Amino acid sequence: MQKIALCITGASGVIYGIKLLQVLEELDFSVDLVISRNAKVVLKEEHSLTFEEVLKGLKNVRIHEENDFTSPLASGSRLVHYRGVYVVPCSTNTLSCIANGINKNLIHRVGEVALKERVPLVLLVREAPYNEIHLENMLKITRMGGVVVPASPAFYHKPQSIDDMINFVVGKLLDVLRIEHNLYKRWRG
Numbered sequence: 001m002q003k004i005a006l007c008i009t010g011a012s013g014v015i016y017g018i019k020l021l022q023v024l025e026e027l028d029f030s031v032d033l034v035i036s037r038n039a040k041v042v043l044k045e046e047h048s049l050t051f052e053e054v055l056k057g058l059k060n061v062r063i064h065e066e067n068d069f070t071s072p073l074a075s076g077s078r079l080v081h082y083r084g085v086y087v088v089p090c091s092t093n094t095l096s097c098i099a100n101g102i103n104k105n106l107i108h109r110v111g112e113v114a115l116k117e118r119v120p121l122v123l124l125v126r127e128a129p130y131n132e133i134h135l136e137n138m139l140k141i142t143r144m145g146g147v148v149v150p151a152s153p154a155f156y157h158k159p160q161s162i163d164d165m166i167n168f169v170v171g172k173l174l175d176v177l178r179i180e181h182n183l184y185k186r187w188r189g
């Protein structure tokens with residue numbers, strides 16, 4: 001079973017991280033999950049749900065505490081065995097910490113380790129509009145080999161529901177790691 005690390009932070013769109021988690025479980029990945037304290041607040045605010053409710057029934061998920069720097073995810077020799085690291089959604093706070101090498105929690109450390117070990121790192125940054133600091137930090141991540149994906153659904157596939165829009169964005173995230181899926185219809189020009 002292949003391993004993936006998924007970090008969920010307190011930007012709007014926590015639902016993208018939850019959908020990604022569910023799809024990875026269906027695709028038989030083993031997921032190491034880190035949830036920031038603020039992600040729990042946003043989930044409550046946006047969906048009136050707790051992570052305990054969301055995680056019920058998921059079998060291949062291992063949870064790591066936000067402040068547990070003894071986690072295997074904090075170690076390069078362990079993280080190199082992962083297919084990739086997702087931060088979905090990624091707040092501008094977490095973006096800034098990863099881009100500038102600041103480790104205030106395990107999520108920032110996982111981002112740092114992924115960059116130093118060249119483990120694929122994918123950030124779904126959600127903010128609107130962006131200021132210069134956000135743009136500079138996204139450029140830094142890109143220059144270091146990470147991939148920044150905007151939380152923007154497209155409309156050419158004619159979404160009929162919010163689910164369709166979420167699936168499009170999650171499909172784009174899977175594309176980055178070359179994971180096969182049928183979450184959205186590809187453009188046929």
Ligand SMILES: Cc1cc2nc3c(=O)[nH]c(=O)nc-3n(C[C@H](O)[C@H](O)[C@H](O)COP(=O)(O)O)c2cc1C
Binds near residue numbers: 042
């Ligand atoms: C309802 C709600 C929505 C938020 N949406 C965003 C957002 O879209 N993008 C963002 O960068 N921060 C957003 N924030 C602010 C972050 O939660 C805050 O910056 C926090 O420090 C992020 O911490 P974390 O990176 O450890 O999760 C939101 C906060 C709340 C309460």
